[in-house]
Amino acid sequence: MFYQSCNKQRESALIKGARLVSQNQNWLPIRFIKFGLVGGSGFVIDTIVYFAAQGLGAHHSAARVISYWCAATNNWFLNRIFTFNDVSHEQTFQQWLKYMAMCCVSFVLNWGCYYLLTTNIPFFIENKYIAFLLGIALGMVANFTISHLVIFREKAEVQCK
Numbered sequence: 118m119f120y121q122s123c124n125k126q127r128e129s130a131l132i133k134g135a136r137l138v139s140q141n142q143n144w145l146p147i148r149f150i151k152f153g154l155v156g157g158s159g160f161v162i163d164t165i166v167y168f169a170a171q172g173l174g175a176h177h178s179a180a181r182v183i184s185y186w187c188a189a190t191n192n193w194f195l196n197r198i199f200t201f202n203d204v205s206h207e208q209t210f211q212q213w214l215k216y217m218a219m220c221c222v223s224f225v226l227n228w229g230c231y232y233l234l235t236t237n238i239p240f241f242i243e244n245k246y247i248a249f250l251l252g253i254a255l256g257m258v259a260n261f262t263i264s265h266l267v268i269f270r271e272k273a274e275v276q277c278k
Contacts (some may be wrong), residue, residue, distance in 0.1 A: 148200055148201070152260075152264070155195040158192070162191045163183075165184075168180075192216075196264060205271065206241075219268060223257075224256070224261070231251070
C-alpha cells in the first residue's frame with residue numbers, strides 16, 4: 118500500500134514535470150536545452166559522415182568539409198522543426214543560407230578561441246581539450262543568440278489598412 122502510494126506520487130510528479138516542460142517548451146532556457154540536444158545530434162552526424170567519407174576514399178580535409186556541412190544542415194533542419202517549432206518560418210532556402218552564414222561566423226569564433234588559447238596560454242597548450250570545449254561553448258552561445266534573434270525570429274505580421 119505504501120509502495121503504491123509512493124509510485125503514484127512519483128508518477129504524479131513526473132506527469133506534472135512533463136506538463137510544465139510541454140507548456141513552456143519555448144521558454145528561453147528550455148529552448149537553449151533543445152538547441153544543445155540538436156547540437157549533440159549534429160556532432161553524431163559530423164562524426165559518422167567524417168569517417169564514412171574517409172572510408173570511401175576522401176582526403177581527411179575534404180571529409181571534414183563534407184561532414185561539417187552535413188551536420189550544419191542537420192542542425193538547421195532540426196532547429197527549424199524542434200527548437201524553434203513555434204515560429205513562423207521564412208522561405209526554406211533563404212533560411213538555410215542564413216543559417217550556413219551563421220555557421221561560418223561561429224566557426225571563426227570557435228576555432229579562433231581554440232587557436233588563441235592554445236598558442237598563447239601555457240595552461241591551454243598543455244590542456245588543448247579544455248580549449249577545444251571552450252571554443253565549442255563560445256560557438257554554441259553565438260549560434261543560439263544569432264538563431265534566436267535573426268534566423269528563427271518571429272516574422273512580423275503585415276497589417277493592411
